[in-house]
Amino acid sequence: MPPSPATRPTPRAIPRAQLQLVDLPAAERLDAWRGALEPVFEITPDPAQDPASFTGTLTMAHLGDALVSEVRSAPQMFDRNRAYARRSGLDHFMMQTFVHGRHDGACGDDSVQRGAGDVWILDLAQATRTQASKFANITLIMPRDRLLPLLKGGNIHGTTLRHGSASARLIASHLETLMAAAMELDLAEASAAVDAAALMIAGAWSRIRESRAQVGAAVRATARRVVCDYIDLHLTDEDLTPETLVRLFHMSRATLYRLFDEEGGVAACILNRRLDRCHAILATSLDGARTIGEIAFNHGFSSEAHFSRAFRWRFGISPRDARGTGLASSAASHGPAQADVQAISDWIATLRQYHLRLVAS
DSSP states (O other), X not given: OOOOTTTSOOOOBOOEEEEEGGGSOHHXXXXXXXXXXXXXXXXXXXXXXXGGGOOEEEEEEEETTEEEEEEEEOSEEEEEOHHHHHHHOOOXXXXXXXXXXXXXXXXXXXXXXXXXXXXXXXETTSOEEEEEOSEEEEEEEEEHHHHHHHHOSSOOTTEEEOTTSHHHHHHHHHHHHHHHHGGGOBHHHXXXXXXXXXXXXXXXXXXXXXXXXXXXXXXXXXXXXXXXXXXXXXXXXXXXXXHHHHHHHTOOHHHHHHHTGGGTXXXXXXXXXXXXXXXXXXXXXXXXXXXXXXXXXXXXXXXXXXXHHHHHHHHSSOHHHHTTHHHHHHHHOOSHXXXXXXXXXXXXXXXXXXXXXXXXO
């Protein structure tokens, strides 16, 4: 028989702690913040911020051998080197979803950029250093032995599940729900929720580990497509150069070159796309329209002679001979089938570009 109400064990409640810096004198806020987060990270405030204006809110729920927390705070640096990790005594993994703001820095030797909607996993035995903007995140810290057996090898430290992916949405929703409902759970229910988070992380990691090569190729293809889209939109800009793209997309010149190594580098890609655009303009215009010199200068060529040499090298004809050729071929084409094929290919190309932009955004 089930125990009577008088003898039924009382569920163990979830302990909760909260720190709101606004309730403290300004001179005490930073020390209080560092003290609260010291077991996990060393904290350095953003030097551009007035220390007296430092703000933050930390809410934590202790789930037995795990901890879930919600943090909202001003810009700051988070640092956890290997020596600090050894001293802290934390042999845990940390899962974090970003509600808003950014964290940029490094996990070990790998650079990281994390933003709203991303989920990332840290091994607290390894080094991490990030610079945070004004941010809000939800974090789950669990013992190593609750997750490590599920991972089946590999180094998960710094792994990121990008916003919009199914895994990121699922895990972020779980962490947000766990944080919101923590005070209504008992420890047994909380432990089951932590196990569920571990299984979600392990499932996502299994797919990442098995498809690292494919993921890398997809990331490179996406990055190349995004850069190409930018190039196509700015072919008439005088400052469209590899240096401009390096600054804009925050990648090294070597990385940018590798994306276009099959074309001889990004400078060659820019040149070829400019020539292709000029060919399309010439092919669909007649004498009396824009001059060859105007078209060349508008697309970054220093002289008409330079343009003509490059044009002949790429297309085997002079710019003058290319004039109007597209109009002639269009008039020669006939029947609806060819037009339909062209429309379908354009439609598919548009869908592909739209999909890649979604992946990259």
